[in-house]
Amino acid sequence: MLNHASIDAVAATRSSSSFALPLYETFGFAQMPQLVRALCRGAASPIPGAVPSGRDAPKTVVSILIDGFGWSYFERFASELPFLRRVVRDGVVSKLTAQFPSTTAAQITTFHTGAPVGESGVFEWFYFEPELDAIFAPLLHSEVGVDALIPVTSRAGLFPARTLYEELTAIGVDAHCHQPRAYTGSPYSCATTRGATTHGYRTFAESLVDLRHAITASRGPSYHALYYEGLDSVSHGHGPGSEHVDAELRMIFAALEAELGAILDDPSVCVLLTADHGHTAVSPERTIYLDEEIPELEGWLRTSRDGRPLVPAGSSRDMFIYVRPESIHEAKARIETVVDGRASVWWVDELVGRGLFGRVTPRLSARLGDLLVLPHDGEMVWWSGGGRFTQQKRGHHGGLSAEELEIPLLAWRAV
Template identity: 30%
Template sequence: MTAPPPPVPRYGTGTLADVSPSVLAALGVPGAANVLGLPPAARVCVLLVDGLGWEQLRAHPDEAPFLTSLGGRAIDAGLPATTVTSIASLGTGLPPGGHGLLGLQVAVPEAGGLLNLLRWSDDAGVDPGEFQPVPTVYERAVADGVAVRYIGLWNLRRTPLSRATSRGAEYLPADALGELVGRAGTALREGDRAYVTVYHSDLDATGHRRGVGSAEWRFQLRFVDLLAERIASVLPPGALLCVTSDHGMVDPGERLDVDRTPALLDGVAMLGGDARCRYVYAEPGARDDVLAAWRAVVGDRAWVVPREEAVADGWFGPVAPGMAERIGDVVAVPHGGLAIVASEREPWLERMVGMHGSMIAAERLVPMLTVSGPT
């Protein structure tokens, strides 16, 4: 069996990196490209539903009648299709190669190890303003006089990840659905123009624990649909609600355990990324041997390429100076039902049922839906 050609994200033509610049353009912020063609609006709310893929939404219209009724289309999350990368693309308006938050676990050459960007703490000694140095879209909006609010989980309000991706916005912590709706309704009425982002994580968490094909996931989707409908109901006149996501999800049926496959460990210094988009960092001089070994073991179950090829082929969009080193010397992206796990070093990841990160449509494509407030 021959692997299909990789469906490389078409950055700049309708991806998550195009959402925030399009919002800025709709708000009248100078210099922003409205790639998505959003209508002019003085107040815009972006509801980011973690883990809501386009294919999953279309497959469950009964669980999401409100979302299904909205106009919109699929856009591309980019690679890897994972939360930290997608949130950074939304926050900067740049593809992954531009902002440098290139996966769940990436090499930090100056620190000599891996950095888990979801569990990133100040103790890691990596300054978020230096690690992600690009001005955010929120800073651009504030500079133009827009009232900017980011509504998200209490435990994320002061983390390095939040400071790297949403600096410039006033962070309003909220966990419960009622809090999210109430704070969104208030924030949308502040100032002459308002840009409000609402982040909700429960659908993704349910998929990881129970699987995207589970009854629990479908029930959780009903709550997401209600959340979107309630936020739409509190939109001020003329405001715009955009509903999108950071990635889709699949339930891989096959596990390849790197920690129990000696051929995959020879010459490997560090293992980064996650189960659906692996970064393999080779020891000095071992890159070619590592690439050959991974291709031999993984076979046609994943796209396995050297970093230079992935970068040249545009997998991450244009890669800014100093960012390429964060990508593995070898990149392995499963395209079927394979999860590349590491039971000893990542037991928390091995336990997951639903996963994401790859370039296949079920993980890469996310909705971009819109609805306007009363006229």
Template identity: 35%
Template sequence: MIPSKTLALPHSFFPRQTFYQTLQAGIDSHILQYQAYTPSTYSDIVFRGAEVHPYNVISEAFTNLSTMLNRPQKRPTYYFLYFDRIDTTCHNYGPSSKQLDEAVDLCLNQMNQLFLQTTRHSTGKTLFMMTADHGQVEVSPYNTYYVNQQMPIINRYLKTNSRGHVLAPAGSARDMFLHIKEEYLETAVNELRQRLTNGPDQQAEVYLTQELVAQNFFGMQPPSRTFMERVGNVVILPYKRETAWWYEENKFSMHFQGHHGGLTPEEMEIPLLLMAL
């Protein structure tokens, strides 16, 4: 059994007040999400204040959403449907793949047949919004720059936990954040830039996180203290089609054909569809 003092309780690092709890002052909330991870420790906390409806396939989700939307409402209601198959397919096969085209077609056809056609001629008082949380860019698992393998000295520069183990990177293989000891900050950044930015392959750019904060990359308002404590103080931003990550067998690796987190237009620009129902 793991000693209790080594465990981190969910409420110690997840938000205490959710968006849906805020809405409870006058708006009901419903969430439809894939049943494989609903419920979960994460969703049980961040979905507090909403009624959650797990679904098995997207046709079930659109049918249930249509049914809920067409029934009489006692007060204003917010519905959120999350469909992850497009993102998953893009990760596994890449954004230019036939498999992705089929996943998108499936989603749009099901949405049209099972949701839009049954709600389109409603009262006009419902705003339908469709968007994505990010795009993706083509990558290859065969040319990932594994920082700890190709630059072993990085371990000397990294902060450690109470057990003396180096802190795992934050972010992803498209935005890799490292927790560097303050006394090695300048040295680590210079060496990373020498290898990744100024080297013959030119795979990535390296920044102090504070440089991005100063340029409002994390928003116009200052990032929260919690965010800054967790994110890491150095970030590696690979160029298009490149990735940089950490390797530990059966723990850390990069095996995707499509990825996101970087600053290319393909990753950052997203669609937004607005329609009155």
């Protein structure tokens, strides 16, 4: 069934513009770790109506995150695909919002560690990291433009100190994380999946077989997190309305139906399926490159101690800009002129005050920057860097459109 309270709550966050606003309590992705904790303890769901009530704690909790599976994709296929029809008929489907920015970095860090974005401080593909005095790519664990990993030993403050897997292990829950083999052992994964038995896979079908085996092998309470990125890659490359995306979605849910059928029929198992964000269609040919349109902008930016401009940060759907105090008003006015009618330029402090990032700790506020450029539907604003950062994407995310921000939560537990 559809959780209509969630749909109404998300609809109520729509502003008068085309932007949606994120929820951090109740119907927000930030509550996903709380939901997992509650299910493992047999407590009430922090997301109202998201799972069947009045049941004992499940022996096994499964949380599947399909990167890029926004609410618009769910709506497009809800009546076609048997797996989705089954959940709509006999499970619960809720609408949530992602945290802002609507990025993998923000959500997957919360998914693994339990810390919301305002606490984790990990919010985008690129951002200024004070500890490194550089623009940092957290998922790659490298500085922007540097083809080398940052040494791990002295960088303990880059990520949250505790993970959800460690919390669950401490209360007797056997914790597992299934993710692409290329990611296992990376500095980011090692930091954010501590406490989990890690399973690396090469294909989605392989991940589901491994998941099924891990579930059946668990003797006591267990938690299994699975992350799949293929849909996101196809959406970036071909755009959300492409036949390539449709084919990928059909493959994903056919594999789920085929490989997890027996698991779905087990009343001791609760299966959750959600996403980190959706996708909106963009045209790379229309990208506005601020360094090309405003050559003097680089001289207005804050720099590292060795004089490197702190750029680029965020993404072409949510560009964060670090500006010298004496130049900030001139920079904002010039950017607004260049992007007029195609993007909005905001003071970051104003958006923090409005709750766009949830409850913000010093860890995040030190990384956020001074200005935020939010492109309108179909638009991108970025930094060329002499061609190093030229955009090629046909689908993207990071902003506040409904297509980017709204995501489904599918919950299933057999009777």
